[in-house]
Amino acid sequence: MKEEGIELIKDGKRLDGRGFDELRPIKIEVGVLKRADGSCYFEMGDNKVIAAVYGPREMHPRHAQDAKMAVLKYRYNMAPFSVEDRKRPGPDRRSVEISKISREALEPVILKEYYPKTEIDVYVEILQSDAGTRTAGINAASVALADAGIPMRDLVSSVAVGKIDGEVVLDLNAVEDNNGEADMPIAMIVRRNVITSLQMDGRMTKDEFKKGLKLAMNACRQIYELQRTALIERYSEM
Amino acid sequence: MKEEGIELIKDGKRLDGRGFDELRPIKIEVGVLKRADGSCYFEMGDNKVIAAVYGPREMHPRHAQDAKMAVLKYRYNMAPFSVEDRKRPGPDRRSVEISKISREALEPVILKEYYPKTEIDVYVEILQSDAGTRTAGINAASVALADAGIPMRDLVSSVAVGKIDGEVVLDLNAVEDNNGEADMPIAMIVRRNVITSLQMDGRMTKDEFKKGLKLAMNACRQIYELQRTALIERYSEM
Amino acid sequence: MKEEGIELIKDGKRLDGRGFDELRPIKIEVGVLKRADGSCYFEMGDNKVIAAVYGPREMHPRHAQDAKMAVLKYRYNMAPFSVEDRKRPGPDRRSVEISKISREALEPVILKEYYPKTEIDVYVEILQSDAGTRTAGINAASVALADAGIPMRDLVSSVAVGKIDGEVVLDLNAVEDNNGEADMPIAMIVRRNVITSLQMDGRMTKDEFKKGLKLAMNACRQIYELQRTALIERYSEM
C-alpha cells in the first residue's frame, strides 16, 4: 500500500540514489562459522543474512530417506529483531513458502545422487531485513553449499526486480517494496541461462514483465561474479 | 439455552412442518470422488457431508501396527465455512470426541482381521452443518466403506432423537437442537438390531429415553434402506 | 517484588513462627499409588506433591535408546488448581527448566548402567504449591525411585534457603519468597556430602551465599533422615 504523497523516483534516480538497473552494495564472506560444514555471510544493502550448511549426514527418521539420492532441506528463519515489529520466533506461513521456493531454486544444481539416504541441511538466518531477504538467502546458501564441499553443477544467483512509480527497477529496498506496484524475485543458474525460481506479486503488463525478467537475469550475472570471487578468495587464503 | 418465547411445536407439527417421527429429506450419492478408494456424499436436511475411505494400506509408524488386524482411523472435520461463525481449522475437543465415537460405531461391522498390519482411513468432511452432523457422517462413512470394498458384516445406520417442547421427536435440526431439552444420537446395525453408539445430552425421564430409543431405532431402519438402495444403484450403474 | 510495608521477621521469628534455620513440617508417605511401580506423597508446609516412578521399561522411540544405560526422564507438572491463579495445563518454560534441573539432581545416584536401552520415568505432580515445590518434588522422586526398586547409590535430599528482611533463612514459604531478596534451592547426596543441584535467584553477598549453603546442607541431612525413616516404615509394614 503506497503512503500518500511519497515519490520513489526523482530526476531519474531512486531515493537511495541508485539508477533503475543498479544493485545495492553487496558484501560476501565465506566460511564465517566454525561449527557448520559450510557458511556464508551475505549483505545486500541493509539486508544481513547468514547461511550454514550441514551434511551430507544421516537422515532421520529413516522412513523419510530416499534410497536413490540425498534429501535437501532448507529453513529460512527471521531473527525476532530483524524487522521493525518484533517477529515471534518460529515458522509462519511466509517463511514456510520461502523455504520451499528457495529449496527448489537450489535443487537443480546439487548432485544429490552422490549421497543416497542422506540429508543436506541449509539453514538461513535473516539478521536484518530490508526487502529481498529471500534472494539474499539463496545467494548466501549457494555459496555456503560450495563452501561445505557439496558437489554442485553450478552456483545459483538470485535477485528481485519490481515496479515503482511506473518504472521497472532492480533490487527493491523496503521503502520501495512497501510503496511499489510489483515485486518479482527470481533465481537463476547463470552459466546455463535458466531460471530456477520465479515469483511475482503486484501488477505488471506483459512487457514490463519481460523487461523485468531481462533486468533481473543481467543482475544475477553480476551477483554470480561476486559469489565466484568470494569463493576464490576463500580458497586462495586456505 | 432456549431463546425466549420460541415455540418449536405448533398444532402437532414442528417448525419445518415435520411430524414428531419424521426424518429430514435424505440424499445419498456413492462414489463421488476419484482419488479416494470409496466415497459418499450425504445430505440430511441442511447437513451436507462427504466421506472418503482409503485403504487398507500400509500403516505408519510401524510400531503402531496391529499384527492381528487392520487399524481403523476416523477423522471428523468441519470445513471453516460450514457453520455460522467461522470455525478455525484443525481439531478441537468436540471433533476429537466425535471422531472417537464414530470410529467405535463402525468398528463392530468391519472385518479388520482380514488385513493385519494395515490401516483403513475414514475421512468425513462437514461442508454444511445443521445439527446431527455426527450421525450424517457415520451414515456417509458406512456407505463409503462399502464403496471402497472393505469387507463388512453389515452397514451401520445412525440418527438422533431429542426432546423439544416436552415431546420426544426424531432428527433435530439446528433450531430445535439449540432450543430443545435433550439430544440423543445413536448408531445401530439394523439387521442385528444392536446399538453401536449411544450418547445423550440434556435431560429426559427414563420413559422418554425408552420411547426415544425406539423412535431412533426405527428411523435407522429407514436410513438403512436408503443406504442399501444407493449402493445397489451405484453397482447397477457400473 | 516486595509488598509495601510487609515485615517478614518480627522478634527474631518468621511470620509462621519459625526460626531462621527451621524447616516447615514434613510428611512422607511411601507407596501411595497402585498402578505406579513406585510412589511417594510428600508434604512440606503447604506444598503437597506426589511422585510416581515407572520402569525400567522399553524405550520408545528406539533411536533414542542408549545402548549402554537407562535413560532417566523427569516431568514436573503443576495441577491447574495448585496455585492462586489457575495454571493452564501443559508444560511452560518454568516447568521445562525445573524438569531438567531435577533430573540432573537425581541422575548421579541412579545405577543407569544396569538397564541399557530402557527408560526410567519419574512423574511429579504438584497438587498444592507454596514455594519450594521443586525441592519437594526431588525429595518425593528420590523416595519413589527407591520404592520402585530402582538400584541407587543413595538418596537425594533437597531444600531451599533464601534471604528475607536481610537475613539468610531456611525453606521459604510463598509469602517469604514473593517478598524476599533471594532464593536458592539445592539438592545433595547427604552421605557423600556433595551437591547435585544448585540455583540462585535474587541478590546475595558471597558470605550470605556461603552461610546459606551450609544452612541448606544441614537441612538436607534432616530431610534425608525423614526419607530413610519413611522407607524403613514402608518395608517393615510389608
Added chain:
Amino acid sequence: MGLEIMDDVKRDYVYNLVRGGMREDGRGLLDYREIKLETGVIKKAEGSARVKIGNTEVIVGVKLGLGEPFPDTPDKGVIITNAELVPLASPEFEPGPPNEDSVQLARVVDRGIRGSEAIDLGELCIEEGEKVWIVFIDIHVLDNDGNLVDAATLGAVASLLNTRIPNERYGLTGKDTLDIQERPVAVTMVEIGGEILVDPSYNEENAAASGLTVIFNEDGTISGMQKYWSGSIGEEEIMKMVEIGAERAEELRREFQDQIKTGG
C-alpha cells in the same frame, strides 16, 4: 509382546470369573468398590475433592476467574471442564496434550453438570455481556484402576458444593457460594460375557466389549449417557443397564450425602 500376552491372560481370567458370577476382588457384579470422599483438600483451589473408588483416585479442583460471557449467553457464567490423564496415574497414559480419552472423560463429566443444570449460571453474571465468572473444573487423575467417570463426577459435584467464590480477591462483593441446583451421579457399567458389571476395575474395562455411563439426577431423570468402545449392545441390555444404573445411583447418592456431611 510379553505385555500383550499378559493382557490376553488377564482378559481371559476376568472373563472366566465373571461367567461364574465372580470378580477379581470378590465383590458382587452390581457392587461398587469402597468409596472415599474428602473435600476441601486443596487450599489454593476455590473448591476441591479427593475421591477414591477402590484404588482409583482422582482429585478435582475448582478455580474461578473473570472473563467474558459467550456472545449467545451474555447473562450467564461459563463452565470449563478439563481432564488431565497425567502419566503418573497409569503406565498407558502418556505426557502431551489431551488425547481422545481425556477429552471424552472431560466431556462426559461436563455433560452431567451441564445437562442437569447443576450450577445456576445466571448467578455467575457480574456485568451482562461484559464480565462473568468462569468456573474451571479440573479433573486430575492420580491412580487409574478403572471407572474414572464415576469418580470424576462425584469429585466434580463435591468440589462445586465446596466452592467459595473469591469475590474479595477481585474486589467484588456478593454471596460466596455457588448455587448448586442438582447433584448428578454417574453410574458406569460394562458388559462381559453377557453379564452386566457395575463400577468396572481397570482389568474389567479391558475385558469388556462395551460399556455405558448413565448420569442420574435426584428425581431419577437422566442427564447424560455415553456408550464406550467398539462392541455393540442390544436394546434390552441397554434398558436393563438403565434400570440397574438408576438403583445404583440412589445408593451412590446416599453414600455421597453421608460423606459430604462428614468431610465437608
Added chain:
Amino acid sequence: MGLEIMDDVKRDYVYNLVRGGMREDGRGLLDYREIKLETGVIKKAEGSARVKIGNTEVIVGVKLGLGEPFPDTPDKGVIITNAELVPLASPEFEPGPPNEDSVQLARVVDRGIRGSEAIDLGELCIEEGEKVWIVFIDIHVLDNDGNLVDAATLGAVASLLNTRIPNERYGLTGKDTLDIQERPVAVTMVEIGGEILVDPSYNEENAAASGLTVIFNEDGTISGMQKYWSGSIGEEEIMKMVEIGAERAEELRREFQDQIKTGG
C-alpha cells in the same frame, strides 16, 4: 516400494504420450478439462462456490467477521486466505497443520486476489483503526486430480462475487455485497519433455520437472506468478508460457462469465 514403481511407470507413460503430442484423457496439450462452476452451494457461508476441473474438485467458502485492522492500514479491511488439503482429497494428503503445499496454494491464490486489488478493501472499514470486516477465504479441496491453483482461484473469485455482507447479524447497516473490482484468472502450465501443457492432471504434475502459474487480469496485465518444483526453465520458455497463459485466460474468463450468469 510397489507404489514407487507405479509412480515411475505412470511418469514414463505420461512422458511418452506427451512426446507424441497426446495426453492421458485425449485432450490437446493446451486444452483445459471440462470446467463446472456452481455458486451459493453453502448456505451457512457468506459466499461459496464449487469448482470442478475434470475430476479435480474444490469448494471455496467466504465468511466475514469483525476485527481490528492492521496498524499500517487502519482504514482497510483484511483478507485471510486459507487452504486445507484435507486427507479426504488425496492419498498423499495427511491430517495435520498446514504444510508447505497447502501454504503455497493459499498464498498463490491470495496473491492473485491481492495483486489485482480484486476487493475494494477501503469499503470494508467500519471504524477507522478500530473495526473492519475480515474476509476469510477458505479453500477446501475435495478431490485432487491436479491443478488446484486454477480451480481454487476460480472458486475464490466466484465466492467473492457471491458474498453477502452479514450486516444484520452484527447489528450494522450498509450495502450487502462486496465491491469486486477485478476478476483475476490463474492459468497453470507445466513442461514435460520440452512440451508445454496447460491444466496439468495429477499424473502430469508428477511427470513434470517444472511448472508455472500466471494470473491475469481483465486488461491482460499479470498480477501474480509462481514457478513450481525443482526443474529449471529457460527464458524463452517462460515467455512462451506467458503468451499461452494470456490466451487461455481469456477463454477461461469467458467460460467463467457464462457459468456465473447461470449458476449465480
Added chain:
Amino acid sequence: MGLEIMDDVKRDYVYNLVRGGMREDGRGLLDYREIKLETGVIKKAEGSARVKIGNTEVIVGVKLGLGEPFPDTPDKGVIITNAELVPLASPEFEPGPPNEDSVQLARVVDRGIRGSEAIDLGELCIEEGEKVWIVFIDIHVLDNDGNLVDAATLGAVASLLNTRIPNERYGLTGKDTLDIQERPVAVTMVEIGGEILVDPSYNEENAAASGLTVIFNEDGTISGMQKYWSGSIGEEEIMKMVEIGAERAEELRREFQDQIKTGG
C-alpha cells in the same frame, strides 16, 4: 555410531590435556578466550550487540513494544528474555520450539538481568495498570563453541545499554534510553578431572561432569547461579568456583567497559 566413538575420543583427549594443566587451544585453565563485542549491529533493533568468545558467536537484539503490565506489578514494565538455538549454530541443534537447553539459557540470562535489577522497570510504565513497555531480549546463537551463557549475558547487557526507546513510532514522548542500574556479568566454569576451568569450549563442556555459572554485580554480590549437568560438586569446590568467578568477573567487566566505549 562412528560419531559416538569420536565423542569418546574427544572427551578423553580433553580430559588428559586438563590433567596435565593444559587446554585444546593452549590457554590457561582460568583464562577466557578472546572476547569481541560490537554494539548497534542491527539497525532494525532498538538495541543490539554481537559477542564473540573465541569461536562462539551470539547476536542479541532488544525490541520494545507496548503491552499490559502483569496484574501484580501494574506500575512496572515487562522483560521477556528468549533464546533461539537455531540449527545453523551447531550440528546438535534442531529446528523446532524451544527445548530444555534453550529455555535454560534464556532463563539463566534473564535471572541475571532480573536479580541484579539491571533495568529500572518502574521507568517503563506509561499508564499504570494499562500500558507499559515490554522489553524483548532475543538471544540468537550463530556459532556454538561452548559457554553460551557468558556470551549471551554480555550481549544482553550491551544491547540494553545501547537501546533507544522508540517513543516516536508509538506517538509517545519521553527519554529515549533505558535506565540501566547494574551490569551483571556471568562467569561459567566446569570441572574436569578435579580441575576447574573457566570459559569452557564446546569440547570441554562435553568432557565435563558438572559446571556452574555465577553472575556477579559491580559490588561483588551474586545475582544468579546455575549448576549444570548430572555430575555432583563438593562444597569446597563450589566455594572455590565462587572465588575464581568473582575474580574473573572483575576482569570481564573491565574488558566489557573498554569495548563498550569503543564499540558503542
